[in-house]
Amino acid sequence: MKASLLTKLETLTDRHEEVSALLGDSETIADQNKFRDLSREYSELESVVKCYADYSQVKADLDEARQMLEDADPDLREMAR
Template identity: 50%
Template sequence: MLGDAQTIADQERFRALSREYAQLSDVSRCFTDWQQVQEDIETAQMMLDDPEMREMAQDELREAKEKSEQLEQQLQVLLLPKDPDDERNAFLEVRAGTGGDEAALFAGDLFRMYSRYAEARRWRVEIMSASEGEHGGYKEIIAKISGDGVYGRLKIRIWRSSRATCSCYGIAGSYSYFCLYRCGNARTA
């Protein structure tokens, strides 16, 4: 279908079909890898009966089960219904909650974590507004993150984290909050 002359002539349709093909090929590749790991698990389980191979089989079985869990999680994410906003850019807002300086330090750590995650994916991080804490960190920071599939990826990352995260600095009642907003237009925002 992608090689059809009419499809190539209609650039909008061609781009949409190319994106769909890329998404489906990711699912297909992940599922094929998962099937191979299941075969590896079966082979390792059969090798457990051989006393000479038992130790090696146990190692292979453990590794294959770990890989199987990772691939299952990846498949679950890939099979989630696609949100039309997933390809948009996003605004990330991190605020220090109650806890004073410790909350500001933790908010700074959260922002650095997400900005490094973005940089590892070659997304652009642009700080729109920042209010620094007295001893480091941020009372509040808002950043625009631009790139391919930013909102969809960050939406899943933040969904896995809690909305209010306890401070790692051990201060009771010290919280930092973070939110993610999609940009209005993926091409211009």
Template identity: 35%
Template sequence: MKDTMRSKLTQLVRRLEEIDQNLQDPDVTSNMDQFRALSKERAEIEPVVLKAKEYEQAEEDLAAAEEMLSDEEMKEFASEEIKAAKKAIEQISSELEILLLPKDPNDDKNIYLEIRAGTGGDESALFAGDLFRMYSRYAERQKWQVEFVSASPSDLGGYKEIVVKIVGQGAYSKLKFESGGHRVQRVPETE
């Protein structure tokens, strides 16, 4: 791990400890705006700190396995443990790099999802309905709320147009690249 990354993780660990101490202070808990801001910052930092502790544990496991190499009876077991620890260190390191990337300020915002059937009549309306069901089920799994804004159902069960508001933490961050046209082509059963 790079020194800059390690120093950033150390700063985050210290900041989390500082936030935890501040959250126990009665003056902070009486000021709801400050309490809310600290709680939000803690929620952003905590996953990174937990992953950093997981990384430290993997490094400790690697060091312990390397110590076992000197014992002839434990040599085979130690080599397997070394491989597993190195693999874990590599995986956790890449996850930490992603967690330390700067966040988009809009990531925690809600979104409006618009689905419109294009040319293709009833077939495209059915596809629009399928898309809506897919997105609404995804939203349910993420524990987001789906609020209908407007809908124009088609005769066969799809939607000519549907607009919904998706409310939940991280909705924008996970759906911000879901834009553009989608195409579906029906294949007859005879082919």
């Protein structure tokens, strides 16, 4: 995946965490317009962040399996298959 896309996804993930924290803030809860806008933004970011987290986990699993395939231990290589 392109580095620029990964950077954008990381930025969106950071913003998702920030919005999540803001939604729990008492000042935000008191301001219904701000709360509504942040809730909408959170909802829009949720699916992208979830897909990126799934992608990251699959990539990590794949990298681990590749390392196991290159291991000198034949049992470990077989387990990776």
